[in-house]
Amino acid sequence: MEIDAGDEDGSAAADDTGFLARVRDNDLLHSFLRNRLVVVAAAVTLTFVLLSVLAPWIAPHDPYDVRTLSLLDSHTPPAWEQGGDPRFLLGTDDQGRDILSTILFGARISIAIGILSVLLAMGIGVSLGLIAGYFGGPADTVIMRIADVQLTFPAILTALLIDGVARVMLGAHQSAGGEFWILVVAIGLSYWVQYARTVRGVTLVERNKEYVQAARLIGLGPFKIMFAQVLPNVMSPVLVIATINLALAVLTEATLSFLGVGLPPTEPSLGTLIRIGNNFLMSGEYWIVIFPGIALAALVLAVNLVGDWLRDALNPKLR
Amino acid sequence: MLAFAIRRVIEAAVVMLTVALLAFVLFRFVGDPVNQMVGQDTPLEDRIRIRQELGLDDPVPVQLGRFLWGAVRFDFGISYQVKQPVAALIAERFPATIELALAAAVFAVVLGIPMGVYTGIHRDSWLSKIFLTISLIGISLPTFLIGILLIYLFAVKLGVLPSFGRGEVVAIGFWRTGLLTASGLKALILPAITLGLFQMTLVTRLVRSEMLEVLRTDYIRFARARGLASRAIHFGHALKNTLVPVITIIGLQVGALIAFAIITETVFQWPGMGLLFIQSVQNADIPVMAAYLMMVALLFVLINFIVDLLYVAVDPRIRILGGAS
Secondary structure, eight states, X not given: OHHHHHHHHHHHHHHHHHHHHHHHHOHHHHHHHHOHHHHXXXXXXXXXXXXXXXXXXXXXXXXXXXXXXXXXXXXXXXXXXXXXXXXXXXXXXXXXXXXXXXXXXXXHHHHHHHHHHHHXXXXXXXXXXXXXXXXXXHHHHHHHHHHHHHHHSOHHHHHHHHXXXXXXXXXXXXXXXXXXXXXXXXXXXXXXXHHHHHHHHHHHHHTTSXXXXXXXXXXXXHHHIIIIIIHHHHHHHHHHXXXXXXXXXXXXXXXXXXXXXXXXXXXXXXXXXXXXXXXXXXXXXTHHHHHHHHHHHHHHXXXXXXXXXXXXXXXXXXX | XXXXXXXXXXXXXXXXXXXXXXXXXXXXXXXXXXXXXXXXXXXXXXXXXXXXXXXXXXXXXXHHHHHHHHHHTTOOOBOTTTOSBHHHHHHHHHHHHHXXXXXXXXXXXXXXXXXHHHHHHSTTSHHHHHHHHHHHHHHHSOXXXXXXXXXXXXXXXXXXXXXXXXXXXXXXXXXXXXTTSHHHHHHHHHHHHHHHHHHHHHHHHHHHHHHHHHHTSHHHHHHHHTTOOHHIIIIIIIIHHHHHHHHHHHHHHHHXXXXXXXXXXXXXXXXXXXXXXXXXXXXXXXXXXXXXXXXXXXXXXXXXXXXXXXXXXXXXXXXXXXXXX
């Protein structure tokens, strides 16, 4: 009894300093703070997410409130150039919309599509990977064959194709907001393969471990074992793929919108803004296209840097 | 070797058949072909007649057979949008895309390999750092943004290169080439750089890391001990051994070049297959989409097949594994 009590005291004492100490001694955090570039990249990513979430409240103008727009303000260059207007820091487009505000709202849509499509790809890929790895046999063969065929083509092509088909089937031109979900599905379905292959590989190893045998022995069903027992052990590679996938998804969405098969000008993402701005490039109005371009490139680069670091930090071989 | 080749042929055939099935489903079940072809005020009798002429009332297996037979002869019917045979449309656009992709590949290799060798040998020189920074930009900037920046710089600001189109083309048989006229060559420069920049950075990084690896090996040290000139060591011994993975990657990237040409062609209004495809997606022109899909699938399967065979032919270790299994 006394010994037990002593143990409890000891663990309680450890718990007092526990959380802070654990955070301080955490390998991941340590490696994070040591790498200055990654800290900057993470800060940039976080800023983008914050700004886009808060866009309706912090944007200097509401670019989609037609009442506040004036054609007299159109084609205004950035504030520091001759003919610039301090009300429009980064200038305005052909309809007199403030570029800074359209970027904030555009990043909001881009990030939303990015995150949703990553969640979709992750859901499909992880589930199929678990099923293929855990059951093996014909399920494994079928899933991995499909993955192989899809991997033959670049993801952007798959996304374009799904997008095109969905447009014909749903008639996206009529339904407002339809494009948003078409893009989420098209991009999500294009990137599941990476998750499935990785999760399958890890599951093949995990399913023979003792904890899985024990779970089977106490009568848990296969799906319960897969999602409650095996899943937590495959999450760290999935997290790495998801981060890099986010950068890819944002880029794919921007590319599709730029190609004119993504979001329409009434609901512009960063890619749509670049597409619109491209029309004014020849007349020298660079700000309409360059600033959304910089925002997109900075966002993608920052997320990529965080993803690269995460991959190295979570890889035990490189420690 | 032969068993390996046969297995790969069967795999390739399965991929092609899957894609063909997909294209057929697209063609037959996505949207109503008759509605897409006729105007809104076409009477019902005409619609039924067109339906029968197209054979859309036949059983699905019969239609599938007809589609596959057509696909083998590269006959995908009439484009909904421009009312011309799809095969003719693609044949017209094919040379433009191939020339663009080849120019981009040449750009990537001719610049990428020397940059990779240089950065591999002189790891810490300032020029290496500049090269690596350029390659970082090449990887993180999206293709269409690179194109826009190049247009702004060279077409708008400096006014030295055209920003769109192919320039003058010369017809050699059915192949309309832009490589023989001054304006055609000038028009090729910016699109080729835009398309090839990513592959160039890939080649640079690959050659660099392979060089670093090879330069550490014993036979290079031995070559130095024998007193060979650095030039002979670097190019005669080291570079030669980095080329196997480089060839593979370049081969596989040719497919990616053709796919990403869609973006470059849109930026520069380059009249190739990619622009045709993107217009067909915008206009729900299913026959063109299906034909492009089959075309690209065939190219990809062919390229993968050739690269696999090359790889096995070059690297004896893989041959042993392939023969054993």
